[in-house]
Amino acid sequence: VSVSGDHGREFGGDAPGPNEQPAASCATDAQLIRASVGDPAAFWRIFERHYDALFAFLARRLGRDAADDLATDVFLTAFSQRDRYDQRHPDARPWLFGIATNLVRRHRRSEVRRFRAYAREAGRLDVEHDEDEADRLDSRAAGPALAKALASMPADQREVLLLVAWAGLSPDEVSRALNIAPGTVRSRLSRARARARHELRRDPYEDLDTDGPLPFRKEATTWMTSN
């Protein structure tokens, strides 16, 4: 159950058209964060706006159990640092995902283990139900290779790649999230994608642990040979 927030309704300004409702839009994150310095409750709206996305991002990187704690830690950290938020940036997502990335760094080994496990078990991964069948199969087939690529690439490249691919940040936003130069972001992203493409071109199962669960390997092999 969720209840819509009450902070940030806007009004005033230009008159609406003859058949329009008066203009109403949300206050920016920056406005809310600024307001929350004096009125901490305003920060609740930031939580409502971004909690799901942060949770999903962290769950994909570290699993649900870790995401449960870390997603909250992101907001607690952000709340404690809200007076330092750079008001030039209306969208707080880069700031929040930057905090999340810092927290994930403490779990780097766990993340790599997770991707290795994916590489072994990707044949069983479910993908979104509404995807086209061809894309679904593409994702299934690509899973082991991508997981292997993510597990093996340098952490700084992985951070950039996943902030783009999973958090949906632009390179400039990643630059802000990680406090690094945009050029550095682009070069890391480029190298990370090159590594991913390299793994995609290889047979993703050729060097998997042969002690891995046999049904996964059989399932994948069956698919690859039948297509």
Added chain:
Amino acid sequence: VDDLELISRFVPMEAPSRADRHRAETRLAEAITGSRTRDRRTPTRRRSRRFALGGALVAAAAAALALIMTLSPAGGGGVQSAQAAVEQAGAATAAAARHSGTVEVRMAHNGRPWSAETVHWNQGNASVVGSGVGSPGRLLFVDGVLFTKVAGSWAAVDKGGVSGYMRQRYIAPALNGIAGNTFRHIVGGIQDLQIRHGQDGTTVFSGRESARLLTSDPRTGERIRVLPFGFVAHGEAADPNALLRIAVTVGSDHLIQRIAVAWGAGASAWSYTVTYANLGNTLPISGPPTTS
């Protein structure tokens, strides 16, 4: 399918469960309320919880109105007596609203309803009915549990520690927002005070006030300000040089009936009206008949 697209979906998205969200809300609520407690540490005596819910708004509104009169440039004995009258009305209203009451907050644009919220409170329980832009819909806060309507059925939103925060978020703003700093900003600079006595025994204190700058849009530099209930004003309401029209109506029973703020004209006309009713006479708030 390019590599980024494949990466974006090869690990399925997972949404937080209700339990996940509940735990997160609880922890964040603790942090926020802890911060509030620290922020509000003052040497004044502690108010009761019930008073904070019901009466505080009127008391503070009275203080705001006293401020109006104090700051009014009209000066003179008329203002002094008006100030005394409003202070008296504020005190009486606060006393009447201590245990129960009803407040209705309406906004209109160009004469058409834009947003409305009605809050009934009785002892520690409250009911919110909202409509229009940004409305929370229907809320009930009964015996420490917050309920809302989901797909036509009542559902408990949160219990325990969170509900206290939810009350602060949804119910107290309907009350405290009127009385808080923001409202004082609205009414604090009233000019050209006029007093009008109606045949029905009401007295209307009215005047104009320069819109005050509270903050600005970081993207555009546009002057904006935050009004009660989280509204952010643009345009004329945010223009420090624009004059808002304000009116406070005190009934023949010496209780505050209505506070209204308006600005703009024609297609740009806005109004913000707070109306009190049934102070001390609002019926007890019951929980929903059934919950899902």
